[in-house]
Amino acid sequence: MPGDFCSITAESLPQVAAKVEDQSENATSTERIAEEEERGESLTRLILRSLRRDKIALFGLVVIIFVTLVSIFASNIAPYNPIKQQLSGYLKPPSTTHLLGQDELGRDILSRIIYGSRVSMEVGASVVAASILVGVLLGTIAGYYGGKIDLIVMRFVDIFLSFPGIILAVGAVAIVGPGLKNVIIALIIINWPGYTRVMRGEVLRVKQNPYVLASKGMGASNFWVMRKHIIPAAISPVIVLATIGFGWAVLAEAGLSFLGLGVQPPTPSWGGIVAEGLSYILEDPYLALFGGLAIAITVLCFNMLGDGLRDALDPSLRI
Amino acid sequence: MSEERDSLSRYIVFRLILLIPTFLGVSVIAFVIVKLTPGNPLISVIGFGGPGSSQQAAALSAQLGLGKPLYVQYLLYLYRVLQGNLGNSIAQQIPVVTLFEHALPNTLILILTAMVFALVIGIPIGLIAGVRRNSVTDQVARVGSILAASLPDYWLGLMLLIVFAYYVRLFPLGGDTSPTSVVLPALTLGIGLAGLIVRLMRSSMLEEIHQNYIRTAKSKGLRERSIIIRHALRNAILPVITVTALQLGYLLAGDFFVEYIFAWPGIGRLVVSAILVKDYPVVQAFLLLAASFYVILNLLVDILYTVVDPRIRLAR
Numbered sequence: 001m002p003g004d005f006c007s008i009t010a011e012s013l014p015q016v017a018a019k020v021e022d023q024s025e026n027a028t029s030t031e032r033i034a035e036e037e038e039r040g041e042s043l044t045r046l047i048l049r050s051l052r053r054d055k056i057a058l059f060g061l062v063v064i065i066f067v068t069l070v071s072i073f074a075s076n077i078a079p080y081n082p083i084k085q086q087l088s089g090y091l092k093p094p095s096t097t098h099l100l101g102q103d104e105l106g107r108d109i110l111s112r113i114i115y116g117s118r119v120s121m122e123v124g125a126s127v128v129a130a131s132i133l134v135g136v137l138l139g140t141i142a143g144y145y146g147g148k149i150d151l152i153v154m155r156f157v158d159i160f161l162s163f164p165g166i167i168l169a170v171g172a173v174a175i176v177g178p179g180l181k182n183v184i185i186a187l188i189i190i191n192w193p194g195y196t197r198v199m200r201g202e203v204l205r206v207k208q209n210p211y212v213l214a215s216k217g218m219g220a221s222n223f224w225v226m227r228k229h230i231i232p233a234a235i236s237p238v239i240v241l242a243t244i245g246f247g248w249a250v251l252a253e254a255g256l257s258f259l260g261l262g263v264q265p266p267t268p269s270w271g272g273i274v275a276e277g278l279s280y281i282l283e284d285p286y287l288a289l290f291g292g293l294a295i296a297i298t299v300l301c302f303n304m305l306g307d308g309l310r311d312a313l314d315p316s317l318r319i
Numbered sequence: 320m321s322e323e324r325d326s327l328s329r330y331i332v333f334r335l336i337l338l339i340p341t342f343l344g345v346s347v348i349a350f351v352i353v354k355l356t357p358g359n360p361l362i363s364v365i366g367f368g369g370p371g372s373s374q375q376a377a378a379l380s381a382q383l384g385l386g387k388p389l390y391v392q393y394l395l396y397l398y399r400v401l402q403g404n405l406g407n408s409i410a411q412q413i414p415v416v417t418l419f420e421h422a423l424p425n426t427l428i429l430i431l432t433a434m435v436f437a438l439v440i441g442i443p444i445g446l447i448a449g450v451r452r453n454s455v456t457d458q459v460a461r462v463g464s465i466l467a468a469s470l471p472d473y474w475l476g477l478m479l480l481i482v483f484a485y486y487v488r489l490f491p492l493g494g495d496t497s498p499t500s501v502v503l504p505a506l507t508l509g510i511g512l513a514g515l516i517v518r519l520m521r522s523s524m525l526e527e528i529h530q531n532y533i534r535t536a537k538s539k540g541l542r543e544r545s546i547i548i549r550h551a552l553r554n555a556i557l558p559v560i561t562v563t564a565l566q567l568g569y570l571l572a573g574d575f576f577v578e579y580i581f582a583w584p585g586i587g588r589l590v591v592s593a594i595l596v597k598d599y600p601v602v603q604a605f606l607l608l609a610a611s612f613y614v615i616l617n618l619l620v621d622i623l624y625t626v627v628d629p630r631i632r633l634a635r
Contacts, residue, residue, distance in 0.1 A: 056462060158337075159344040166572045168348075171606040174594040175352050251471060255576060258473055259594060274474055278580070285481050292474030300469035307465055 043236065050312030057308020060301035067298050071117040080108035082115040083266040091284040101286045103276060109287060112268035113294050119180065119262070119269040120298065123253040124246040127187040132242055134188075135195020136235070140226055142196070143203025143234075153196065160193040166252055170259065178261040186256075187249055198241055202234035209233070236313040243309055247302025254295045270295045327626065334618055341614050349607040350396050353599055354389070400607065406600035410593070415604040418589055425495065426585035429508065429578070430570045432501050436509030437516055438563060442556065444513075445520025449555075450547055452525065460517055467514025473576035476507040480580065493582035504581040508573050512566055519562055523555040530554075565620050568613050 051058045070077060080098075089106030092098060100109040142153040169186040176182050206212065212229050220228075256262040257271030258278075265272065270291050277288025380386060387395070399406075405415040448460035483503060484492045490503050527533065528551050536546045578587030586605070593601035 056458075155340070159341055167575065167609050168606065170575065170594065171590075171602050172352055174597075174602050175599055176355050247469065251469070254471055255473070258471075258576070259579075259591060261594070271471075274471070274477070278473075278477060281477060281481055282485060288474065288477050288481075292471060292478070295474065296466075296470050299471075300466055303465045303469050304462070307461075 043232070043239075047239075047309065047312065051308065054308040054311065057305050057312075060304030060308065063297065063301040064305060067117055067301075068121060070114055071121040074115050074118055078108075078111040078114040080111040082107060082111040082268050091280060091287075093284065093286060100290045101284070103273075103287050104280055104284075109273070109290055112273055113270065113290060116268040116270045116273060116291075116294065117298075119257070119267070120250045120253060120295075123180070123184055123187065124249040124302075126184050127191055127249040128242045128246045130184075130188045131191040131195045131245065132238060134192040136199050136231065136238060138192075139196040139199025140203050140231060140234070143200040144207060144222070144226055144230060150200070154200070157193040157196050160189070161197070165190045166255060169252060170256060170261065173256055173261045174259075178256075178264060180263045183253055183256050183262050187252055191245060191249070194245070195238060195241060198237050199234060202237055203230055206230055206233045240306055240310045240313055243302055244306035247299040247306065250302070251295065251299045331622055334621065338614065338618065342611065345610040345614065346397055346400065346607060347393065349603050349610070350393050352606065353603050405604035405607070408593070408598055408601050410596050410598045410601075415601050418601065419586060419604070419608065422584060422586045422589045425583060426574060426578070426587065429501060429504055429583055429585055430567065430574060432505035433508035433512065433570055434563060434566075436505050437512035438560070440509065441513040441516025442520050442559065445517040445559070446524055446547070446552060446555075448517065449521040449524025450528065457521075460521065464514035464517040467510050467517075470511070471576075472507055472511065472573040473580050475510060476504065476577050476580040479503050479507055493580075495584055500581075500583075504577045504583050507580075508570055508577050511573060512563070512570065515566070515569075516559060516563055519559045520555065523559055524551060527551040527555040561623075565616075565623075568616050571609065571612070 051061060084107065086102070086106035089098070089102035091104055092102040092106070094101045098108050098110065100113065103109055103112070138153050142150040169183070169190055172186045172189075173182050176186075207230060209229075212225060215225050215229055253262055254269070254271030254274070257269040258275045260272075260275065262271055263269045273291030274288050274295070277285070277291055281288055385392065403416060407414055408418055411418065444460050444463070448457045451457055480492065480503060483489045489499075491497055491500050494500060528547075530551075533546060533551055536550055574585065575587040575591065577583070578585045579591040582588065590602060590605045592598075593605075
């Protein structure tokens with residue numbers, strides 16, 4: 001209509017731009033509420049729906065469930081005792097009795113890999129659980145309250161993030177002493193700052209939403225608002241990070257065990273198996289081959305699942 | 320414009336000031352870690368038993384101020400570090416700084432070669448994946464790039480070693496005896512980075528091929544190959560190379576294992592050997608240097624990004 005046309009042209013360009021921006025902001029915030037509501041209610045459903053579409057991620061999930069079951073039921077599945085030596089079986093290649101062959105002490109490699117999954121999954125689960133706990137707690141508090149608390153928490157995060165992750169873990173465990181407990185502690189110390197940073201960023205975004213302000217306006221306590229509105233809406237990127245972080249922890253533990261800093265012999269661990277394989281690599285490459293394959297396949301599946309979840313839950317992180 | 324430059328220089332000064340507490344934090348952690356060592360730290364410095372070890376221990380204890388309160392010990396440590404004294408290696412009885420000086424050039428050669436390999440592998444694959452989006456090639460590239468990031472460096476190195484140095488004798492088994500010695504370790508190190516480059520190159524290409532100038536080139540009737548290589552690639556490759564150059568820190572972590580596997584005489588092997596014989600001064604010095612290197616690298620990356628992309632500054 002001519003009238004409308006005039007009214008637009010009468011306005012200066014910046015005013016129009018401001019109006020458009022205003023409108024689009026309103027639109028996005030409405031969309032966002034719907035999106036957040038959906039996230040809050042059906043995060044699991046959203047994940048399942050996206051997994052059905054993404055075959056690569058689904059494959060990753062299936063293998064992860066398989067490895068988890070293997071680690072839980074290791075004692076029922078393993079064909080042999082993983083630490084029982086049989087010196088006549090020195091570096092025997094794969095056969096029908098020992099499907100993946102035997103190591104330098106005649107121990108069954110398949111059984112050692114099956115039991116080794118326990119160490120990997122235990123480290124992965126402990127590191128991820130503790131990092132999520134610390135990260136979500138500190139990130140939510142820092143992001144929600146802001147001000148001095150935020151400044152202090154984030155300075156600590158910055159200092160820890162400035163360390164070269166795995167190198168710090170290797171150096172620290174080498175000096176403090178090897179062992180599963182020290183490995184887990186070192187990996188948690190490296191990991192929590194990343195979770196805190198991601199959670200804080202999400203909380204800063206979520207806390208601006210009208211429904212959060214409305215809940216506060218209705219007299220809800222800070223704790224209630226954080227628990228009911230902020231954390232459920234801000235948790236998605238943390239889930240993505242945790243999936244990839246699980247694979248990373250498995251890889252890091254294997255690296256430390258490879259250097260002899262992880263769980264000590266004769267307890268089997270995947271990194272330890274590759275390290276034993278290194279000593280006999282020219283005589284019997286199977287030992288290193290199978291130990292490494294176990295690590296690579298598990299980490300690959302966590303990364304595939306994480307990649308799929310990232311696409312589904314957080315398109316802004318996609319590269 | 321001058322206001323913008325002012326805010327940029329203020330940002331840089333702010334970040335430089337923040338370096339001081341970060342460096343102090345780094346030095347405290349390096350200091351505390353050695354204090355956590357089980358047993359008598361002097362034994363680990365001098366070596367166990369041996370003739371005259373008790374006099375040596377007393378002399379060293381006085382020299383390092385071990386009888387003094389902890390904070391005085393830390394200040395003494397900091398003082399020595401600031402003078403460039405990172406202690407002596409127990410195993411080799413020479414200053415740690417000298418050891419690092421000898422090893423550093425080899426590590427740099429390895430890392431730079433790995434970077435070149437990563438670019439040579441990653442750019443063409445990423446390019447094809449970007450141009451043929453959602454094709455089989457794209458899917459294979461996606462899984463391949465995730466796989467590259469999932470392989471343990473030491474295992475990949477071992478497998479390459481056994482295939483290309485033992486069964487097919489194309490390269491030497493280890494060390495730096497011939498000019499081709501660097502190929503396998505650099506390839507091992509480069510493959511993980513290549514995975515990242517594939518993803519970056521793919522998304523960068525996707526962004527470019529939807530630009531107007533590409534449409535113009537198409538409407539002029541240019542051949543697809545010429546459009547992609549002469550126009551899109553030229554623009555898409557710049558951010559990829561910038562990001563790759565900033566992955567030095569990532570390569571340093573992998574370098575650790577790769578040098579050990581291939582007996583490459585660089586810093587990584589030096590430190591792994593030190594870990595295996597409990598040569599703590601070398602490990603402590605390495606932690607301090609590696610963390611300082613990371614801090615400075617991160618600062619340069621942040622400043623570079625701020626210069627390139629003013630939105631980062633505005634977001635503050």
